Amino acid sequence: MSWLVPIGLGMLGLGLITGLGAWLLDIANRRFKTESDPLVARIDQELPQTQCGQCGHPGCHPYAEAIAAGEAINRCPPGGQDTVDRLAELLGRDTLPLDAEPETVGQDTVAWIIEADCIGCTKCIQACPVDAIVGAAKLMHTVITDACTGCDLCVAPCPVDCIEMIPRPVPANRWVPPKPSVIATDRYPQAGLAHG
Amino acid sequence: MTELLLIIVSAALVNNFVLVQFLGLCPLMGVSSRVDSAIGMSFATTFVLTLSSVVAYLIQSFILTPLDITWLRTLAFIVAIAVAVQLTELALKKTSPLLHSVLGIYLPLITTNCAVLGVALLNTNRAHSLLESAFYGIGAAAGFSLVLVLFAGVRERLALADIPAPFEGTAIALITAGFMALAFMGFAGMIRL
Incomplete structure (x- = not known):
């Protein structure tokens, strides 16, 4: 029966190693627990x-x-x-x-309520994901331009189509004059064409 | 001290595990398309290599030799390496989820990186001491990291190059690896260890 000894020792040794490994991993699993991704x-x-x-x-x-x-x-x-x-x-x-x-790319727009047409139905207030529309039932609503993200989710629910998307207004202290056309052909495209 | 330094240089350059002994080629091909992920993989593999070479030494001298079951060496080392890799993965998932998602399947595959098992087995074959084992692991990891990052850099440039259609992709990568192996032959015979 002496041939059984190395087999027994082998099982003991490997059991020891795997047991230690499993114990270590269990500790690590608790230590590095992640709740969500x-x-x-x-x-x-x-x-x-x-x-x-x-x-x-x-x-x-x-x-x-x-x-x-x-x-x-x-x-x-x-x-x-x-x-x-x-x-x-x-x-x-x-x-x-x-x-x-x-056409929607690169345009920074905000919602704008045509206040004369607004009937105060609050449907746009419920649609707004960022609470950028103020107003109450049967009273006129308006958009807080600074808070509006331009997602245009409020346009569809409006029953009287009084919301339109306009380019975000630039405050006076940040207004930059448009760049002048430097090359004459930019300024007069027709003339440029005439000369080939 | 000189001995330990020589072990590192020998494992990293002269007997480079990837390009001279051709161990660990799968991560070399798999994770080398971007330098960022190659660097991440290098750190993960360095950690696993060093840890597992030390653990393998401890297992060899405190469990396998006393019980006279050194014939179970390969099996025991694989278990130890798998545990080390799993530890690395758990730690990485917690500390750097981005790297974890970039490395993807190649992280658990460090288990089957033959360089890791190779270092553990070569350590016992050469009867290295604990310190020598650790330094051999560090040297092997340094050589692996060096080759992986260099290779990723070359492949990033190759992605922009105009390569004839039959050589595109893995073909040109293998040819590049061959050239790098030729370059590393320049170190051959510098140190006899």
Whole structure:
């Protein structure tokens, strides 16, 4: 029966090693416990938190979860190209052009209520994800321009179509005159064409 | 002291684990497309290599030799390496979730990185002491990291180069690795250890 001894010792030795390993891993598992996926939180921080749903998800956090699971990073029109670039940097992915209709890209717009037409139905207040519309039932509403993110979610619910999207007004102390046209052909495109 | 320094130089350059002994080629091909992830992988592998070479020494001298079961060496070392990798993964997931997601499947695959098992087995074959084992592990990790980061840098440039269609992708990567191995042959015979 002496051939049983090395087998027994082998089982003892390996049992010892695996037991120690399992004990260590159990400690480490408790020590490094993660409640939620920290990556989702980092992505969520980069998103603009308009909760506008233009990415096809019910809000910014669900979209952050989808990005962490591998969805494209260019679905957020309110964030614009800057957000896409920052997400690409964060995730080590290649940057993509923003996936949105061309006319909405690069335009910084805010909602504007035509106050003479407003009937005070509060539907736009309920739609606004950032609480940028003030007003009460049967009283005129108005948009707090500084708080508006330009997500245009309030446009559709309005029963009298009194909300329109306008370019964000520039405060007087930040207004910059448009650049002059330097080259003559820029100034007179028709003349430039005539001379070939 | 000189002895330990020689062990490091020998493991890192002269007998480089990747390009001279051809151990650990899968992460070399898998994680070398970007320098950032290559650096992250280097740190993870360095940690695992050093830890597992020390643990392997302890297992060899305090469990396997006293019980006279050195024939179970490979199995025992694999278990120890798997535990070390799992520890690294748990710690990395907590401290750097981004790196964790970038490394992806290659992190658990450090377990099957033959360089890690190779260091543990070579340590026992050469009857290294505890300190020598640790330094051999560090040297091997330094050599692995050096090659991985250099190779990732070369591949980042290759991505922009105009490469003939049949050589694109893995083909040109393997040829590059071959050239790097040729370059590392320049160290051959510098140290006899």
